[in-house]
Amino acid sequence: MGKNVLDALIDGDSKIINKVYTTNFPLVKKFVLQNNGNEEDAKDVFQKALLQIAVRHRKEGITIETSFGGYLFKVCKNLWRRELNSYKKRVTNKGIIELTSEYRDxxxxxxxxxxxxxxxxxxxxxxxxxxxxxxxxxxxxxxxxxxxxxxxxxxxxxxxxxxxxxxxxxxxxxxxxxxxxxxxx
The missing domain is CATH 1.10.10 (Arc Repressor Mutant, subunit A)
Structure with a gap:
């Protein structure tokens, strides 16, 4: 099924793409939710992973030795981990502690x-x-x-x-x- 799914991604075969979503998205969603994400993050990661796989297949003609679902999950996992690491590197104001009114007064x-x-x-x-x-x-x-x-x-x-x-x-x-x-x- 790996080769058919890769070709379906490039061709935009909605029947196979919908099957990929219904079969694989729940597992990706569960992983993202368990790792400081929300459903929107899961959708974004899933979409990016499918796009990344499709682009790589079009450019390099990749072949997947394992199941497509396992490969997709691994790509999603790696994308989400990179996303989490980029959050760590961003400078945010969450670490700044505002004086409470009592202490400020x-x-x-x-x-x-x-x-x-x-x-x-x-x-x-x-x-x-x-x-x-x-x-x-x-x-x-x-x-x-x-x-x-x-x-x-x-x-x-x-x-x-x-x-x-x-x-x-x-x-x-x-x-x-x-x-x-x-x-x-």
């Missing part, structure tokens, strides 16, 4: 705490006047109230002072060695 909280500590530490290092002005500014105190509680006589003067003090604070923070590790990427 914890990590973000730690980073925020470290940023706050750096900010407070550097705020303490600037002059008393700047510290006072910036504390009021960061508390969202209106400029009119800042003028009333400080020695400045206009909102414009307070704005200029806030600008200069913020610039000094930013400089101190950015010049700290911890700053680069605390900025978001």
């Amino acid at each position: 914890y990590s973000l909280a730690v980073m925020e705490q470290k940023r706050q500590e750096l900010f407070v530490e550097k705020l303490d290092k600037i002059s008393g006047n700047c510290k006072n002005i910036l504390t009021l500014f960061f508390a969202k105190t209106p400029y009119k109230e800042i003028v009333a509680t400080t020695e400045y006589n206009s909102e414009s003067a307070v704005r200029q002072r806030v600008f200069k003090c913020k610039k000094k604070l930013i400089e101190l923070i950015e010049n700290d060695e911890r700053y680069k590790s605390l900025i978001e990427i």
